[in-house]
Amino acid sequence: MKCFSKLLIGFLFCVSSLQAQHEAYENEQDSKVSDTTFVNLRDYSNNFIYDMKYATEDNFLKAKVYDCAECMLRLKTVKALIAANNEFLKKGYRIKLFDCYRPLDIQKKMWEIVSNPEYVADPKKGSIHNRGGAVDISLVDINGKEVDMGTSFDFFGIQASHNFKQLSKEILSKRAYLKKVMIKNGFNSFDSEWWHYNLKAGLKDKVANQKWKCD
Numbered sequence: 001m002k003c004f005s006k007l008l009i010g011f012l013f014c015v016s017s018l019q020a021q022h023e024a025y026e027n028e029q030d031s032k033v034s035d036t037t038f039v040n041l042r043d044y045s046n047n048f049i050y051d052m053k054y055a056t057e058d059n060f061l062k063a064k065v066y067d068c069a070e071c072m073l074r075l076k077t078v079k080a081l082i083a084a085n086n087e088f089l090k091k092g093y094r095i096k097l098f099d100c101y102r103p104l105d106i107q108k109k110m111w112e113i114v115s116n117p118e119y120v121a122d123p124k125k126g127s128i129h130n131r132g133g134a135v136d137i138s139l140v141d142i143n144g145k146e147v148d149m150g151t152s153f154d155f156f157g158i159q160a161s162h163n164f165k166q167l168s169k170e171i172l173s174k175r176a177y178l179k180k181v182m183i184k185n186g187f188n189s190f191d192s193e194w195w196h197y198n199l200k201a202g203l204k205d206k207v208a209n210q211k212w213k214c215d
């Protein structure tokens with residue numbers, strides 16, 4: 001009988017400690033946001049400058065196609081972008097954002113206007129923007145002035161290419177600096193657009209078409 005009660009107590013203890021472990025595990029899971037979850041960059045950092053061109057009419061579509069000027073990305077893209085921005089901040093620069101996640105429907109509108117894969121991804125394949133892994137960016141200096149990168153954002157011509165070298169030394173070095181820091185932090189550059197960067201770990205995520213929550 002003594003032996004049985006010991007066994008019973010041991011069994012009960014075992015069950016309750018397992019339950020406690022399970023609850024702790026579940027709570028941890030609830031509070032932990034997955035790396036592939038779409039999040040708003042603003043909730044993770046105040047150190048970026050926003051110039052979200054598609055939330056205005058100042059873009060090649062000549063239409064405001066986003067309801068609000070937010071930068072939504074998958075959490076892993078946000079983490080890599082913040083790491084890159086911290087590096088720029090040490091040298092007196094910070095990232096200015098032109099575009100982040102882009103719903104697939106907007107990609108289709110863009111493709112109708114510019115059906116050239118050198119500048120706009122075919123919506124049949126989907127852009128990395130549609131996957132929450134791409135950003136269109138430039139740099140702003142310590143005085144808040146946008147760095148001269150040789151062309152404006154969404155300039156669809158050879159001058160926007162990383163391979164175009166007929167630019168001043170200053171511009172070439174700024175493009176190279178942007179590229180160096182972004183690559184170091186897990187991004188790939190895109191030859192025909194100096195402003196576009198893809199998170200290497202985000203190339204295979206699913207294309208999305210969800211809209212932002214706007215306040």
Ligand SMILES: [Zn+2]
Pocket residue numbers: 099129134135136195196197
């Ligand atoms: Zn882009």
